[in-house]
Amino acid sequence: MSNPTEKIRCDACPVLCYIKDGMTGACDRYANRAGELVRVDPHIVLDRTLAHGGGVVPFGSRSEWDGGLVAEAPRFVTAIGAGTTYPDYKPAPFIISTELDGIDMVTVVTEGIFSYCGVKVKIDTDRHLGSECATVRAQGEPVGHVTTGEYGSQMLSLGGVNHLTHGAKKEGRITCETLLDLCNRKPVTLTIDGGATVVVEAGKPPIVNGVPEERMRVGCGSATIGMFARQWFGKVDEVIVVDDHITGVLSEHQAGKVLGVRETGIRMNGRRSTPGRYFSVAEPGAGWGGTNLTDPLAIIESFDPKRAWPGLTLFMVSTTGEHAAYFELDDELKPIAKPLPSAMADAVERIRENCEPALCTVLFMAGAGGSLRAGVTENPVRLTRSVKDMLTRVTCGGAPVYIWPGGGITLMVDVTRLPEDAFGYVPTPAIVAPIEFTLTLADYATLGGHISEVRPAASLSPRDQQLVGPDETNPWPLDPAPRGTKSL
Ligand code: SF4
Numbered sequence: 001m002s003n004p005t006e007k008i009r010c011d012a013c014p015v016l017c018y019i020k021d022g023m024t025g026a027c028d029r030y031a032n033r034a035g036e037l038v039r040v041d042p043h044i045v046l047d048r049t050l051a052h053g054g055g056v057v058p059f060g061s062r063s064e065w066d067g068g069l070v071a072e073a074p075r076f077v078t079a080i081g082a083g084t085t086y087p088d089y090k091p092a093p094f095i096i097s098t099e100l101d102g103i104d105m106v107t108v109v110t111e112g113i114f115s116y117c118g119v120k121v122k123i124d125t126d127r128h129l130g131s132e133c134a135t136v137r138a139q140g141e142p143v144g145h146v147t148t149g150e151y152g153s154q155m156l157s158l159g160g161v162n163h164l165t166h167g168a169k170k171e172g173r174i175t176c177e178t179l180l181d182l183c184n185r186k187p188v189t190l191t192i193d194g195g196a197t198v199v200v201e202a203g204k205p206p207i208v209n210g211v212p213e214e215r216m217r218v219g220c221g222s223a224t225i226g227m228f229a230r231q232w233f234g235k236v237d238e239v240i241v242v243d244d245h246i247t248g249v250l251s252e253h254q255a256g257k258v259l260g261v262r263e264t265g266i267r268m269n270g271r272r273s274t275p276g277r278y279f280s281v282a283e284p285g286a287g288w289g290g291t292n293l294t295d296p297l298a299i300i301e302s303f304d305p306k307r308a309w310p311g312l313t314l315f316m317v318s319t320t321g322e323h324a325a326y327f328e329l330d331d332e333l334k335p336i337a338k339p340l341p342s343a344m345a346d347a348v349e350r351i352r353e354n355c356e357p358a359l360c361t362v363l364f365m366a367g368a369g370g371s372l373r374a375g376v377t378e379n380p381v382r383l384t385r386s387v388k389d390m391l392t393r394v395t396c397g398g399a400p401v402y403i404w405p406g407g408g409i410t411l412m413v414d415v416t417r418l419p420e421d422a423f424g425y426v427p428t429p430a431i432v433a434p435i436e437f438t439l440t441l442a443d444y445a446t447l448g449g450h451i452s453e454v455r456p457a458a459s460l461s462p463r464d465q466q467l468v469g470p471d472e473t474n475p476w477p478l479d480p481a482p483r484g485t486k487s488l
Contacts, residue, residue, distance in 0.1 A: 008032050012084045013113055013426040027426045030083075042466040043081035044419050045457070046398045048074040048476060050469035075467070076477050077457050078397045079109040079434030080422045085375055086113075091450035092375035096457045097441060100478050104441035106454055107478075108376045115430040117366035118159025119182050120412070122150065123198065123206045124216035124358035126244065126319055128284035128292075129154045130195025137191045141174040142167065146192060152217045156190070156200075158182070164429055176429035182362045183415045183423040183431065196286070202362035203416045209286065215355035217319035221248035221289065222277045224319055228350065229255035235343040236315045236326075238264040242299065243319045244290035245279070252276035264314075265307025269299045289318040296325055303333045315344050321351035362415045364423070368394070368435055369408030375450075376437055382447035383437065384409055392439040392447075395477045397422040398470055411435075417471050438477060 007018040010030045017025035019032040024040060031040050076098075083093040092110035099105070123129065129146065130136070136144040136156055144158030163175040181188045187201040199207035206213045218224055221243030229250060232239050239250035250256040251264045253276025270281035281299040285292025293299065296316045303312070312329040326344055327335035340348070373380035386392040387409050394401050394409065399417035404410040415423075424432035445451055470476065 006035070008035060008037055010037055011086055013086050013430075014428055015426060027424060027432070029424050029426075029432070039081055039083045039464070041081040041421075041424075042464050043460075044078045044397070044422075045465055045467050046076040046078060046419075046470040046477075047467040048076075048470060050467060074476070074478070075457055076398050076470070077107060077109055077436075077460070078395075078419070078422075079111050079436050080397045080419060081464075082109045082111055082434070084111045084113055084432065088371035088374040090375060091453040092372075094460070095450055095453045095455065096460075097454050098457060098478060105478065106439060106441050106444040106449065108437040108444075108449070110372060110375050110435060111424065111432050112366070112368060112372045112435045113426055113428070113430045113432055114366040114368075115164060115428065116161045116370070117179070117364065117431050117433070118144070118157065118163075119179055119415075120147075120363045120365055121156040121158060121182070121200055122361040122363075123154045123156065123200065123213075124152060124356070124360070125154055125206055125208055125213045126152065126217045126290035127154075127208050127213070127286045128195065128244065128290055129156075129198055129208065130192030131284075134195055135193045137193070138178040138188060139174050141171045143171075143175045143178045143190075146195070152219075158190075159431075172429045173427070176425050176427075176431065179431050180423055180425045183364050183433070184421050185362075185415060200360045200362070202360055204360060205358050206360050213358040215320045215322070215352065216358045217243075217289075218321075218351050218354045219319065220246040221319060222246045222253065224248060224317075224351065225250055225253045225276065226255050227354070228347065229253070229259055229261075231350065232315070232347055233259045233261065235341075235347075237262065237312045238266060238314045240266075240268075240296070240299070240314070240316045241319060242281070242289040242291060242293065242296055242316060242323070244282070244284050246273070247278040247281045247289070247299065249276045249278065263307050264312060265304030267301040267304060269301050288323045289320075296323070297327075297335055300335070303329060305333060308333050315347070317348060317351060319351075320355050321348045324348045363412045364396070364415050364431075364433060365410070365412045366431070366433060367408055367410050369410065372435070373409075377444075377448045377450070379448040386439060386443060386447050387437075391443045392437050393477065395436045395438065397434040398436070398477045399474050400477075417474055419468055419471075436477065 010017045010025045019025045024031040077096045092108045094109040096107045134146045135142045147155045147157040159179045185202045191197045221241035224241040225248035241248040251261045270278040282291035282293045287293040310331045314327040317324040326340045373383045396413040397418035401411040401413040
């Protein structure tokens with residue numbers, strides 16, 4: 001019998017805190033409650049009969065265990081709040097049996113401690129946030145870098161073992177805090193060396209230099225021409241879609257050629273890639289189409305007097321429709337700004353309509369192919385093979401994950417698909433993330449699982465557990481994967 005006046009030692013992570021009665025350990029995940037070491041947060045169990053978001057009820061309030069092996073409603077025991085075992089050779093905190101269509105299944109549940117982890121952040125904006133490889137900082141500390149941009153989005157790679165463990169102590173602590181906040185869908189302010197300040201919050205629009213981003217671009221400048229050339233044909237003589245990457249020019253573009261758009265003799269700045277497609281027309285920035293342009297005419301070198309004509313009409317627009325202008329050439333072939341005709345205003349509106357809302361996406365990425373496998377099986381490589389052979393399904397808090405091909409169990413999960421506050425941390429520093437491995441009982445025995453630890457979900461103590469409704473966009477974690485699904 002433990003003495004409540006004594007400190008007790010938490011052995012759930014390498015920090016090995018001594019915790020006084022009524023206090024929590026360094027990570028706030030474990031506490032000393034009258035001499036008993038307890039996991040502080042509720043253990044989340046998904047209940048398919050509850051609506052997503054609304055249904056949070058104490059586990060025991062709906063039904064008490066009747067002694068059967070199957071609970072009254074289809075339920076999935078997640079690892080959120082389940083706790084961690086340390087050292088890793090001990091069996092995972094919960095190894096739960098379920099019967100599914102007459103087949104005995106097992107779900108191995110643990111809160112994994114990930115030193116090798118980070119987030120990939122996709123920020124839907126054309127605005128230049130920073131150069132590739134530029135350092136990304138939180139609270140002044142380096143926490144990651146700008147990585148390769150994607151179509152309509154700027155990308156950040158944050159965290160990782162180097163920032164967590166190789167820098168100064170403060171760098172590791174702030175990196176961990178930043179990852180934790182991003183994974184738990186809290187807003188985080190990031191500054192990029194030589195670039196922008198951006199507030200990132202999973203599932204919300206980015207705020208770039210204090211301005212909320214509204215729209216993701218419809219496409220690059222060339223793609224925009226390809227999409228809408230027919231709608232512009234006959235209403236204007238020339239169209240330039242300004243884009244930091246590929247600026248499109250209608251009369252030279254293949255779309256214009258096919259439609260029979262007359263040559264306008266326009267001469268563009270920048271580097272011509274293929275007809276009607278120009279690279280590097282300006283520097284990157286927060287102006288027109290992700291360039292630094294405030295005056296779009298700066299990208300036009302001149303008009304060839306042999307081909308251009310006075311009265312030629314020119315429509316210039318950015319890839320989001322945020323910027324637009326209309327010009328007519330005067331007798332000296334100089335563009336003179338004119339009010340936007342209604343047909344071109346409609347064109348701007350059509351571009352805007354086709355832009356998707358700008359969002360931040362945060363994918364948690366971690367390596368689960370390490371020591372936590374020992375909590376699942378005595379022969380860890382068999383778990384890796386079982387995952388690769390799709391005999392074992394991996395989920396995070398019941399959410400589907402993508403498993404990278406190749407060695408290890410390197411997973412990615414969209415943090416918005418997990419229940420709220422699913423992530424934690426330990427001050428080693430590392431992120432604590434829920435992870436569940438589900439497979440048949442027979443396969444579990446074959447891979448050397450801790451069979452003696454298997455128990456039915458209904459036998460779990462209802463204390464400190466909560467039933468929540470699953471995210472309805474997620475596949476039910478116990479349902480068989482659709483045929484041909486490589487990994488979820
Ligand atoms: S940091 Fe948390 S998990 Fe680690 S020993 Fe302390 S209380 Fe336990």
